[in-house]
Amino acid sequence: MPAYKAPLRDFDFVLNEVIQVQNVISTLPGYEEATQDVFASYLDAAAKFCENELAPINRAADEEGCSFNPADHSVTTPAGFKEAYQQYCELGFTGLDCDPAYGGQGMPKVLAFPMMEMQCSANVAWSMYPGLSHGAYAAIHAHGTDEQKATYLPKLVDGSWTGTMCLTEPHCGTDLGLLKTKAEPNGDGSYSITGTKIFISAGEHDMSDNIIHLVLARLPDSPKDVKGISLFIVPKFHADGSRNPVFCGALEHKMGIKANATAVINLDGAKGYLIGERDKGLACMFTMMNAARLGCGMQGLGLGEASFQGALSYARERLQMRALTGPKAPEKAADPIIVHPDVRRMLLTQKAYTEAGRAMTAWLALQLDIEEKSPDAEARSQAADLVALLTPVAKAFMTDNGYTAANMGMQVFGGHGFIREWGMEQLVRDCRISQIYEGTNGIQAIDLLGRKVLMDQGQKLRKFTKIVHKYCEANGGDSRLKDMAEAVSKLLKDVGDVTMHVGMQSMMNRDEAGAAATDYLRLIGHLTYGFFWLWISKTALDKLDAGTGEKAFYEAKLTTARFYFAKLFPEVHSLLVTLKAGAKPLMELDEAHFAF
Incomplete structure (x- = not known):
């Protein structure tokens, strides 16, 4: 597989030309030093780290995997992982967007997201070690006591300690009310924690001095459902250096992300400390869970980009057959496969999904910064609602599209894509889990339709659609954008109609919402991507009109936008049909008749 190259020009385009982040960042207190030059410096350093340190060890780490020693419950990560992590810490990346009060650099999240994408493209299994730690940092920072923050945050920020999220048990994943x-x-003031957790990413490893587990558990007199779950900090080592009885019992043998230690964690009377209020642990854990869901979306985006880069390079070099319209490389034995329409269909699908996703995540990260830092309470509230609405979309739509992109990249390689040494099949395997963990994409769809749209009678949805409507209205008069703006505007109306339809149907039968949810999320995904492709196209046209150079770059944006609206966006028509089909086609078959 060709070497990974960070898409720095596209980051610059999205951040500084489309979203124009500095116009917002400059108004947020605490971000005075986060200038465009500072952004560029950080992104350049991150690109070099990902290209030169993470990407070269990715395939070998997949082959080697992590090794577990049952004698002492220790886990050894693949060659190069520990050294890369030490360098990552030395570069200060562990504390990039963390609170300066605990040693962080206080940079905006809108800078952290493209850096996360690069890590996911270069070596997604490695990226999960610092990624989970950042989630633990966020939960303790939001819900911990002053003493807990002083104890744990500085070490999580400097990277000498890492963190985990311990939710899932052998008998319960999504339904945490069954937790034992x-x-x-x-x-x-401390608690004795006993139980078994499974599927714990980065649950045991040799990359840091200590591991801080955030564990969901139930107190003896607490309710026996989700209202009776509390969250506890359970360190691997206590402050005095003594070992806490929280041990790795095994490592899972997985389809992908083999270089990340996915552990079974056994707690045998381990000492833990309550974080937040008792019986409010699920709310505390969702601080970490929502960050993890956005991180999953970034995995889909990053792996889609990596697959696109590999497929594009191969398509330019691989010679097979002649173009249907006549030889394009007559001096060669055959034409490069990039001349063939079906290969271009796959490459353009990868490109269209990736570039729209990049714009969406930049904008979403900016909303996170507004939510945290804006002095305007109304702006903070709006940003929070937009993040809440679009987090399940980012997780599910981006990972579904990322998996599609990874699959297409493997397909471009033909038989060679199925062979491990080319590296393309690894991207497919690594991407597949992103559609499952941190709440399956079906759960994300139910969250979007049920909790984020129907529960508040569409208030959050209207805040987003109002933004989209205003943009379409402002730019639909440009003949060059008219078709795109009209397509998005038509979908806005359709979304309003189908939301009302599903809402009314689900009042009579709640299965109707469950039956519609996955299609509904994909519909909102296309509305979001359509909006961003319209925005990207407007930006590219403005640059071309201004004669600012890079004509080919901006024209490529317009061509990709036209492909998206011609070949991918029309999926909305079939989604509207299947949405209205209701629950009956799914529920009328008697369970006994599923047998064979």
Whole structure:
């Protein structure tokens, strides 16, 4: 597989030309030093790290995997992982967007997101070690006591300690109300935690001095459902250096992300400390869970970009047959396969999904910064609602599209794509889990339709659609954008109509919402991407009109936008049909008749 090259020009285009982040960042207190030059410097350093340190060890790490020693419950990560992590810490990347009060650099999240994408493209299994730690940092920063923050945050920020998220148990994943892990009060403010957690990413490894587990458990007198779950900090090592009885029992044998230690974690009376209020653990954990869901979306985006780069390079070099319209490289034995329409269909699909996703995540990260930093309470509230609405879309739509892109990249390689040494099949395997963990994409769809749209009678949705409507209205008069703006405007109306339809149907039968949810999320995904492709196209046209150079770059944006609206966006028509088909086609078959 060709070497990974960070898409720095596209980051610059999205951040500084489309979203124009500096216009917002400059108004947010605490970001005075986050200038465009500072952004460029960080992104350049991150690109060099990802290209030169992470990408070269990716395939070998997939082959080697992590090794577990049952004698001492230790896990050894693949060659080069620990050294790369030490360099990452030395570069200060672990604390990039963390609170300066605990040693962080206080940079905006809109800078952290493209850096996350680069890590996912270069070596997604490695990226999960610091990624989970950042989630633990966020949960403790939001819900911990001053003492807990002082104890744990500086070490998480400088990277000497890492973190995990311990939710899932052998008998319960999505339905955490079935959770069995127990927390018994010790009488000194601490708790004795006993239970087994599975699928714990980065649950045990040799890359840091300590691992801070955030564990969901139930107190003896708490309700026996999700209202009775509390969250606990359970360190691998106590402050005095003694070992806490929280051990790795095994590593899972997985389809992909083999270089990340996905552990079974056994807690045998391990000492833990309550974080947040008792019986409010799920709300605390969602601080970490929402960050992880956005991180999953970034995995889909990053792996889609990596697959596109590999497929494009191969398509330019691989010679097979002649173009249907006549030889394009008559001096060669055959034409490069990039001349063939079906190969271009796959490459353009990868490109269209990736570039729209990049714009979406930049804008979403900017909303996170507004939510946290804006002095305007109304702006903070609006940003929070937009993030809440679009987080399940980012997680599910981007990972579904990322998996599609990875599959197409492998297909471009033909038989060679199925062979491990080319590296393309690894991207498919690594991407597949992103559609499953941190809440399956079906769960994301139910969250979007049920909790984020129907529960508040569409208030959050209207905040987003109002933004889209205003943009279409402002730019639909340009003849060059008219078709795109009209397509998005038509979908806005359709979304309003189908939301009302599903809402009314689900009042009579709640299965109607469940049956519609996946199609509904994909519909909102296309509305979002359509909006961003319209925005990208407007920006490219403005640059071309101004004669600012890079004509080929901006014309490529317009061509890709036209492909998206011609070949991918029309999926909305079939989605509207299947949405209105309702629950009956899914529920009328008797369970016994599923047998064979």
